[in-house]
Amino acid sequence: MSFITRGFSGRSHERDERLPPGQTLVHDFPVLSAGPTPEIDTAEWEFSITTETGGVHSWNWQQFMALPIDEVDTDIHCVTHWSKLGTSWRGISLDTLFENVETQYDYVMAHSYGGYTTNLALDDLLDGKAWIAFEFDGEPLDPEHGGPARLLVPHLYFWKSAKWVRGLVMMGEDEPGFWEQNGYHLHGDPWKEERYW
């Protein structure tokens, strides 16, 4: 139903093909959080994957850092209409973390320090699509951007890349997490503009 806005010409009309619809390119790094930024000490940090049998796979910071590290160059897209192109990250692939995890379940709830949750399909996390990232642009990840470690699922809107992630819990059915209960889309594909539901 789009119509022309009287008097509006806009800043740059070169539409970068890497930008999904409705996104604006930014060079800074905006912050979307619903509450204060938690401070998490890597000495106390732990990450776990919990399955339907109650099985728990967990890593402390040292164990985590001993895993094979991926360099990830990717574009990121936030539901609040900004995108950054060609960002560089370092993190552990979810394929690595799921290597010894046995599960029949297809969905995952990501849990964060501070209590936030977001839901994802396991298909969106495996096969080189997602990481637990701890470095951005060659620096340890800032707390306001999710440090010490956040989920990185760059093909979905960035709220799915749970900041301050501390664990994944397998689910039999898709259920909305914190952000989704507050109006964000269950899936969140930026190319389909799955922002809200």
Place this chain on the structure above:
Amino acid sequence: MSDASTATATTATSEPARALAAVPRAGWHVATVAATRRETANAARLELEVDGWPGNAAGQHLDLRLTAPDGYTATRSYSIASSGSGTRVVLAVDRLPDGEVSPFLVNEVRVGDRLEVHGPLGAFFVWRPVDHGALRSAGDGAGGAASALRARPVQLIAGGSGIVPLFAMATAHAEARDLTPFRMLYSVRTPDDLFFAEELMALAATSDDFRLDLVYTRRTPDGWPNPAGRVTREALEGAVLPATERPIVYVCGSTGFVERVASWLIELGHDARDIRTERFGGI
């Protein structure tokens, strides 16, 4: 409000999703500019008549999309200064130098112009008074979580244009004659930069349950007791309901403002779960 049932149907199995039922479903709407006025030297107030707007809760925002003749679009989020079941929606926009959208909204937009808006959005950064019939009728009531919030006092903390959603909350509070104690801390550059100056002064003057504290960061009015300067941790401690009263705290403004204030609130003993934030951007 059949839309609300669509929203619940999507996740029929989920108990927490019921919180959404209290919020009208978001959609695209055509807004016609009904009135504009200068809010400050640098900001404008836009009153929109939004066709089919389902109403909104205090604190929600919308996405506004501008389209150029060649199809280029720019979309930004704006908080809503009004609340309730009507189709009038009030925005207040601060002009950022070199911004793409805000200078257009502040300087170019006139009465009669049409704009595309998507909303209402956000179900977390909201406040609901005790008797808000229009929104409650949407579903099964606001639910246990919301009624628990009501019993607690509310502290609002705004930096600059971050006042917009908090003004909606303060107004909703007054209009509902809600007895929840409200206290607002509002930080602005100079006395000329106050948004909703008259309305806020009137609220502070007429309501026993609303208290307003102002901080001027660059220039104070004559005879002001404190020197101009940013909100400090000490100032925050002095002007904010103490953690012992367990207030729900809403903080809104530029990202840097919100980060600073929220981390001080934690240091002052507030529980992170009681602090709700909206970051507008910038540093």
